[in-house]
Amino acid sequence: MASTRAGPNLSRIAASLGVSVATVSNALSGKGRVSAELVERIRATAAALGYVPSQAGRALxxxxSGVLGLVLPxxxxxxxxQIAQAVEYAASVAGYGILIAxxxxxxxxxTEAINRLVERGVDGMVIVPRRGTRIADAGCPVAVIDTPSTPGNTVSADHWQGGREIATHLRDLGHRKILLIGASSTSNVQNDRIGGFKSALDATIKTEVLWIEKLEEQNGPGCLLGLADKARQGFTAFAALSDLHALRALTELQRAGIAVPDSATVTGFDDLIWSAVVTPALTTMRMDMETIAEIAIAALVNAIENGGPIEKGGPGEAAADEPLPGSRLVTAEKSRVPMQLVVRQSSGPGPARTNLSAENS
Amino acid sequence: MASTRAGPNLSRIAASLGVSVATVSNALSGKGRVSAELVERIRATAAALGYVPSQAGRALxxxxSGVLGLVLPxxxxxxxxQIAQAVEYAASVAGYGILIAxxxxxxxxxTEAINRLVERGVDGMVIVPRRGTRIADAGCPVAVIDTPSTPGNTVSADHWQGGREIATHLRDLGHRKILLIGASSTSNVQNDRIGGFKSALDATIKTEVLWIEKLEEQNGPGCLLGLADKARQGFTAFAALSDLHALRALTELQRAGIAVPDSATVTGFDDLIWSAVVTPALTTMRMDMETIAEIAIAALVNAIENGGPIEKGGPGEAAADEPLPGSRLVTAEKSRVPMQLVVRQSSGPGPARTNLSAENS
DNA sequence: AGGCGTTGATTAAACGATTAATCAATCTTT
DNA sequence: AAAGATTGATTAATCGTTTAATCAACGCCT
Structure with missing residues (x-):
């Protein structure tokens, strides 16, 4: 078979300089023994010929392979x-490509997607799991980005702290009756956000949780959440566990003639792209995806290149959740990245703060 | 160097069966000359040992490489x-992995991202360009997904037809004064949508275009679009060129006390995930991303595996836009995929239809 | 002068899979 | 019976890069 390479290989450079292939390889990699003068000549020739190393040769x-897998639900x-973007960037900075699954x-x-990555020979994987995700013995290091309460989690936003922050914000605004709006009670992320939320409030503040998936099972997809009724019942704040749910709450309330934030406050999580452009712009919690991705990729690359810290997942680890068995899970020194409160126009004063102002004046 | 492979290689299978490596390779690939009985034995042994082919060996x-690049703005x-998801799926069905850039x-x-993919030795690329994207001589087949008016476009939604459809919908609803809301006049996609829109309307219907990027340059990011004023000027329909802009229009109108769709109709493009759950649910145009991705991947794979139809891009091609020089652009038989109108609750009757009803009764 | 260490290169082999060419045995045709 | 064709396997080489081991030449120290 004639060479299928479009560009030059090492032997072409070696031939044109009258040196060995190994010398060219050593010169370009900065290893082995090559005089500085010859290194320069080799590098110049490689550049002039447009040499691009064969990943296949190198990988073999x-x-x-120099490639990491990214597994998304x-x-x-x-x-x-957002996760994909941050992970791809961090990986490219570290010299790795990202195969998406x-x-x-x-x-x-x-599971199929993970197996396909294994077959591709990825050096490691970043997995964003969902309830029920089973990580086969990938035979490579794995970083998990979910929430700190997930067994084997490598690094993630501190969803609990995020919940506390938004709850504190609403408490300080004077809201005393708050409806939490989430997708499904089976999600670790959502439960941690709720857990943190409630931990910041005392018994004077009443909260209730509305699970959208459950409601849609009964009333069909895209059904109204019944927020106008909740408002009439005295709920003055609607704390959605994601921006998507917040958007839904916002438009439903406004459509029902309930002005936001005048008569009802709406908050979200995740600071999605449209949160800043809707009217009123949405108050939300922001995850530092860049830092999370950097930490995950750094831990993964460390495990790949230096055999860094790996936690062998398996039965007997944490108990609360379905364990991720037989994995080579990487750990990071810093595994919780704080979320940041982004206050915009969708949050306004509640009854307790309005009353307080009246008493002071 | 000892083998770094976690699993067995061909020679392990060959040794355990007392046949040659080439025979094992031939048996597993269905090529060459191997008796049916021996094929079965080889396959059974490979499965029992958990053999996974080395991509590196095969690629070399x-x-x-069996990998395609996906370049996104x-x-x-x-x-x-959505594009990423559809492309990844179509590629995996065709047996290819997707490296994301x-x-x-x-x-x-x-351009950097494209070069990185070249270095990775991808077999081909799918590129979703933006104004100004320059495709270096990738040395591999390239499929472009933008809009049919983009030179070198392989396949895409028929944005013109999409514009016609939404315009017809609004015209039939009785709207006679329509504000189009777009991002930037430099986008081929947006201009084709507008072109199609206007082509469906005659002189009795007044349209105007609001470019958000231009407005934000003057008034800052996330500024109000001034839609309440437009409504007071008699505009009864707001046809956004994307769902993101439609969402922005919807919330701004609602906040200003202008009921949607009672007093103003809002439509979008792209049928994003939240279009069906906001209140009122959004009328929009839907792209058949699955079909687009299938066509793009099929054309690309055909070019890779069979040397199928390739259009050599370069100067002298189409003139209207920046040409994509030196590319190996693949073509597809079907390059336009119709968009589909999705009517939901955000669109309602305009004055011409209301008047018509009054005259009839 | 002889021995040892260092330098800068090359040789040889490895990695794993594929594939064209070759060969021995068997079958079919003349 | 001899020649030609077919079958089912193996041999040999290839792809491109890396890397351990080796070697010749030179410099330094005793």
């Missing part, structure tokens, strides 16, 4: 593209 | 994750 020899869900909301497909 | 010998922009809204970075 070194046992490393559903990239069309608005939260995950999306399971389109189907958990069973995540 | 065949000159093919900004995956965190709500439109592009995102330029985070920075056009200069797209």
């Amino acid at each position: 020899r070194t046992g490393r 559903d990239i069309s869900n608005p939260l995950f593209p 999306d399971s389109r909301g189907d958990i069973g497909m995540q | 010998r065949t000159g093919r 900004d995956i965190s922009n709500p439109l592009f994750p 995102d330029s985070r809204g920075d056009i200069g970075m797209q």
Whole structure:
């Protein structure tokens, strides 16, 4: 078979300089023994010929593909593209490419997706799991980005602290009756956000949780959440556990003639792209995706290149959740990244603060 | 160097069966000359040992990595994750992996991203360009997904037809004064949508275009679009060129006390995830991303595996736009995929239809 | 002068899979 | 029976890069 390479290989450079292939390789990699003068000549020739190393040759020899897998539950869900973007960037900075594996909301497909990555020979994987995700013995290091309460989680936003922050914000605004709006009680992320929320409030503040998935099972997809009724029942704040739910609450309230934030405050989580442009702009919690991705990729690359800290997942680890068995899970020194409150126009004073102002004047 | 492979290789299977490595390879690939009985034995042994072919070995010998690149302008922009998802799925069905390259809204970075993919030895690329994207001589087949008016476009939604459809919908609803809301006049996609829109209307219907980027340059990011004023000027329909802009229009009108769709109709494009859940649910145009991705991947794979139809891009091609020089652009038989109108609650009757009803009764 | 250490290169082999060419045995045709 | 064709396997080489081991030449120290 004639060479299928479009560009030059090492032997072409070696031939044109009258040196060995190994010398060219050593010169370009800065290893081995090559005089400084010859290094310069080799590098100049390589540049002039437009030499691009063969990843296949390199991978075969070194046992490393230079590629990481990214496993996502559903990239069309608005939260995950941010993760993909941050992870891809951090990986490229570290010299790795990202092979994407999306399971389109189907958990069973995540195992398939993981296996496909294994077959591709990825050096490691970043997995954003969903309830039920099972990580086969990937045979490579794995970083998990979910929430700190997930067993084997490598690094993630501190969803609990995020919940506390938004709750504190609403408490300080004077809200005493708050409806939390979430997707599903089976999600670790959502439960941690709620847990943190409630931990910041005392018994004088009443909270209730509305699970959208449950409601849609009864009333069909896209059904009204019944927020106008909740407002009439005295709820003055609607704390959604994601911006998507917040958007839904906002438009439903406004459509019902309930002015936001005058008569009802709406908050979200995740600071999605449209949060700043809707009217009123949305108050939300922001995740530092860049830092999360950097930490995850750094831990993964460390495990790949230096055999860094790895936690062997398996039965007997944490108990509360389905364990992720037989994995080579990487750990990071810093595994919780604080969320940041972004106050915009959708949050306004509640009755307790309005009353307080009246008493002071 | 000892083998770094976690699993067995062909020679392990060959040794355990007392046959040659070439026989094992032939049996597993269905090529060459191997008796049916021996094929079965080899396959059973491979399965029992958990054999996974080495992509590196295969790529080196065949000159093919089995990986395609996907170049996106900004995956965190709500439109592009759909594309990524559809492309990844179509590629995996065709047996290819997708290496993602995102330029985070920075056009200069797209060239870098493309070069990184070249270095990775991808077999081909799918590129979603932005104004100014330059495709270096990638040395591999390239499929472009933008809009039919983009030179070198492989396949895309028929944005013109989409514009016609939404315009017809609004015309039939009785709207005679329509504000179009777009991002930037430099986008081929947006201009085709507007072109189609206007082509469906005659002189009795007045349209105006509001460019958000221009407005934000003057008034800052996230500024109000001034839609309440437009409504007072008699505009009864707000036809946004994307769902993101439609969402912005919807919330701004609602906040200003202008009921949607009672007093103002709002439509979008792209049928993003939240279009069906906001109140009122959004009328929009839907792209058949699955079909687009299938066509693009099929054309690309055909070019890779069979040397199928390739259009050599370069100067002298189409003139209207910046040409994409030196590319190996693939073509597809069907390059326009119709968009589909999705009517939901955000669109309602306009004055001409209300008047017509009054005359009839 | 002889021995040892260092330098700068090359040789040889490895990694794993694929594939064209070759060969021995068997079958079919003349 | 001899020649030609077919079958089912193996041999040999390739792809491109990396890397351990080796070697010749030179410099330094005793």
